[in-house]
Amino acid sequence: MTSADPVSSRRDQALDWLMRVQQAPHDTQLRAQLAHWCASDVANVEAYGKAERIWRLTGQLAPSTAAQWPPAPAAKVVPLPTRTAPRRRWWLGAAVAACLLVAIAPTLSVRLQADYRTAQGETRDITLADGSVVQMDSDTAIAVDYAGSHRDVRLLAGQAFFKVMPDKAKPFHVRADAVRVTVTGTAFNVELRPGGVGVDVEHGSVRVDDTQRAQALASALSAGQRLRYVDGLVQVRSFQPSQAAAWRQGQLIADEATVAELVAELERYLPGKVVLRDQSLGEQRVTGVYDLRKPEAALSAVVRPHGGKVTAYGPWLVILSRP
Incomplete structure (x- = not known):
């Protein structure tokens, strides 16, 4: 066996993965398997990146892939290098592999617990046994427990909008980490946020508790009120009820939100990991309306006013920084 054999074999494997993904672009299990293969060896990441470039240059890249990774003129796309200094090539490959592992591990854990889940860019409506409806956002997972005198739904990841059928004999609970609604x-929206939970009420009212601390966060959060519970701090603000769960219309509405908060929300709509390298950039405040159907372009629009730039290393790694 010659030394070229392993290289040829790895190239063939990469092309095989690429063709399988092109044939089934929405198969989340297949993409998880591909990510696992890439994460197992830095050379696999390089081989797959090279296969994608060859496929693109020969005009064979299916439109479905372009739709999942919409081009944004403001974003600089850097292909994975094939001929660079060994140290830099190792660093970049290791970074991509690490990001794949970070992205995959929580997904696999959530999948085992979830009764219903959505992939990146997918939304889904679920009608529960009592007629209540759950509208699930991108990259969201829930577990349902209807038994006896209770109706419980656990939000495992992402966010969901709930339209609850009235039943005073059987209260409806939504649990997100230690928070119980x-x-x-x-009708209300619940979101798992970095370090906490968000609740927006469109109509009616809800009670919000921290069950771990046995503490009431809001005894009656009413229509047009928004609660944010992050790092143990409670904030309640007013908003237009019509803007509750704006993601259902493909919009992300920011009102003096930090760049870091918006990055965390937009990351759910991208296939890979987003790294914010500048802490001061993440602390900047932003107000605006962004298109969730074009998440990379939205990232550029969020950071550009503060001197930030977006650099994408293929679909799996996006770095936000300032010069």
């Missing part, structure tokens, strides 16, 4: 009949 209790209702009898109303």
